[in-house]
Structure formats: structure tokens, C-alpha cells
Amino acid sequence: MGKVLITGGCGFIGSHLAYRLSELGYQVIVVDNLVTGSLDNINPREINFFECDILGDQFDEIVKFFRPDYIFHLAAQANVSESIRNFLYDAQINILGTLKVIELSRKYNIKKIVFASSSAVYGQPKYLPIDTSHKADPLSPYGVSKYASEHYLKLAKKLFGIDFTILRYGNVYGPMQNTKAEGGVVAIFSSAISKNVPPIIFGDGEQTRDFVFVGDIVSANIAALKLGGGQILNVSSGKPVSINQLFQHIKSISNSQSEPIYKEERKGDIKHSELCIKETTQILQWAPSVELKEGLFKTLNFYNK
Structure with a gap:
């Protein structure tokens, strides 16, 4: 099935994704600094787990050793209030962390990055439901850092041919x-x-709010392994x-x-x-269940x- 690396794989969404990919027969490598994630969320006997920061040198060594086919980049500073209190910390984790993932993907020929973005990039909606052509106007540093990361991924595809799918999550x-x-x-x-x-x-x-169950987020991520190359897609219930x-x-x-x-x-x-998910259901052949x-x-x- 191949090798997948999940950054933030001990977190809420990452751990659910790790379990499902392991069930499907993928070799799963999880990297997490355990600042907000928990080792209780995964089974280290079935998953290769490494406690490390993606900005540290150890992360480079892990990617070099395992040479995963795909990277799911979920590691993030995900607290909006914290991002407002501490712009710099938010940018270090979310923007520099994404750049590190891109750089290592370029260096070790990773086939694709599936990136966890957020509906926070849109800001105050001008119309509903929000589709991906809606103007991005984030109201928080968290939204800005996610949006900046999206631009870096688009640029990496143009410059280095690194494939990606960006998934903008609703309220998971x-x-x-x-x-x-x-x-x-x-x-x-x-x-x-x-x-x-x-x-x-x-x-x-x-x-x-547009609430989406974590299992539906997981199935969208897995669909994005093979589909939606170079696309930005909303993932939510649409209700x-x-x-x-x-x-x-x-x-x-x-x-x-x-x-x-x-x-x-x-x-x-x-x-x-x-969020409007019409495009997502067509491109990923996915629907919330x-x-x-x-x-x-x-x-x-x-x-x-």
C-alpha cells in the first residue's frame, strides 16, 4: 500500500487518520511533539511513533530514513485565541513548519502533501454557502498562517513539481x-x-456552524491520496x-x-x-456519511x- 507520514499524528484528527490508514495496510509513521497531542490516542505497536518537533533536525532524519510516499501535514498551532495572543509562535509552527515539510518533500521525492487547512481562511462570509472561489480574508493570525501555507504549497508545485491537495476543514x-x-x-x-x-x-x-464528524474528515484525507491533485477543497457537512x-x-x-x-x-x-462541498464530492468522489x-x-x- 505504501508509506505515509503524519505530522501531528497524536492529535485529534491525526490519530483517527493514523488508525484508519494502518487498518488499510499502509505503513504509518507518526511525528508529534505531544504539546497538544497525546500518546494515548495511538497504538505505538502498530504505528511508528517519534516524539519530535517538525522544526527540529530529528524530523529530517526520520523523513530521510523512511522515505514516505505521502505526507499528511496536520501538525499546527490550532487555537485561534492563542494565535491572537502570540503571532510569532503561530507563524513559527504553522508557516515555518509547512515550509519544512515542503523542503523535505522536495529533497526526498515525496509524491504528495495532503495539507490540513481551515475555513478560517475565509473570514467574514460575503455569501453562503462559501465555495473555494470566495475571497480569503482571515480574521486571525491562525487563518493567515493557514492561507500563507496554501500559497507556499501552490508555489512548490509550480517550482518543484511537488503535488498537493489542500483541504479546508469546517468545524470538526x-x-x-x-x-x-x-x-x-x-x-x-x-x-x-x-x-x-x-x-x-x-x-x-x-x-x-457547519459541523463535520472526524470520520468524514479522515475519509476525505484518504481520498486525497490519489485524487484532487493541485486542488483546494472544502471538507464539511454542508449543513x-x-x-x-x-x-x-x-x-x-x-x-x-x-x-x-x-x-x-x-x-x-x-x-x-x-461551506459548499459540491466540488469536493465530485473531485474526491467523497461525501460526508x-x-x-x-x-x-x-x-x-x-x-x-
Whole structure:
């Protein structure tokens, strides 16, 4: 099947991807500095794991030794608030980290980079659903660093012939999501309800988000191994849900009596977000398969354990 290297493979999405690729028969190499990822998320007996920073020299040696066919680049500083607090750190991890992956791909003839980008590159939507031709106007350094990385990948293809597929994720949720690092609202709500703590909703709760289950993100990444070369694609459910609706779904599934606490709207928060995935379904021959209630049930089970 071939060799794949996953940067950030002990993180939320990376660990799910590592499991699935291993099941499919790929030799999987995971590199993670464990700042936000956890070794508990993977099985080191089935996966070659290395604790190291992608900006360090050890990463070069790992790529040189294994010579993977493909790199899934998921390692990132993914916290929007942290990116605002610390521009420099965000750029070091997200921009320089991507440049390092490109440089090593060039040096060791990697067939393709599949890059985890974000809907954060779009900023305030001018229209809905947002397609990939929508103007990019990020509202955070995190969004800027993802967008800059996309440009470097496009340039690397032109200059060095390194193939890529860029996947702009919607709001990903599912088991093993870190309630602090990625700050996913589903993880935060599920964790709060499992501990019988009232969740906090910022604003009136009528803001909408496009939630996608982690398993669907994984299947899109795997489809991108062979399809979507040189493409930028949205990956989400294409079905917006309000935060109030989301809370009611979680409350109903968990039989909770909990009620949310409403607080002042956060600065910079987008009111409505919905991604157009029509192009993605055609190019990757992929479609999201996990409905929100099914995904929430699986996620709540994880937090209750």
C-alpha cells in the first residue's frame, strides 16, 4: 500500500487518520511533539511513533530514513485565541513548519502533501454557502498562517513539481478532541454535560456552524491520496446548525437537565458559517456519511467513559 507520514499524528484528527490508514495496510509513521497531542490516542505497536518537533533536525532524519510516499501535514498551532495572543509562535509552527515539510518533500521525492487547512481562511462570509472561489480574508493570525501555507504549497508545485491537495476543514468534532487545544464547541459541551457542569454559550446562540464528524474528515484525507491533485477543497457537512440547536441535540441524547449560561458575544466571532462541498464530492468522489445526531452520540459516549 505504501508509506505515509503524519505530522501531528497524536492529535485529534491525526490519530483517527493514523488508525484508519494502518487498518488499510499502509505503513504509518507518526511525528508529534505531544504539546497538544497525546500518546494515548495511538497504538505505538502498530504505528511508528517519534516524539519530535517538525522544526527540529530529528524530523529530517526520520523523513530521510523512511522515505514516505505521502505526507499528511496536520501538525499546527490550532487555537485561534492563542494565535491572537502570540503571532510569532503561530507563524513559527504553522508557516515555518509547512515550509519544512515542503523542503523535505522536495529533497526526498515525496509524491504528495495532503495539507490540513481551515475555513478560517475565509473570514467574514460575503455569501453562503462559501465555495473555494470566495475571497480569503482571515480574521486571525491562525487563518493567515493557514492561507500563507496554501500559497507556499501552490508555489512548490509550480517550482518543484511537488503535488498537493489542500483541504479546508469546517468545524470538526468527534471522540478524542481536546477541549482546550482545538477548542471545539462539541467537545466543550459534551465534556461539560458529562461532568454535570452548565455549558457556556457566547452571544445569543443563534450563530450557525457547519459541523463535520472526524470520520468524514479522515475519509476525505484518504481520498486525497490519489485524487484532487493541485486542488483546494472544502471538507464539511454542508449543513449549518445553530449553537442553540447543537446544545439541544446534546442535551436530548445525554438525557441531561442542564441549561446553558449565556455570556457576551466574543469579538471577532463569525455569525454564520456554511461551506459548499459540491466540488469536493465530485473531485474526491467523497461525501460526508455521519449525520450530526449519530456523530454526537459517538462523541458523548467517549466523554462519558
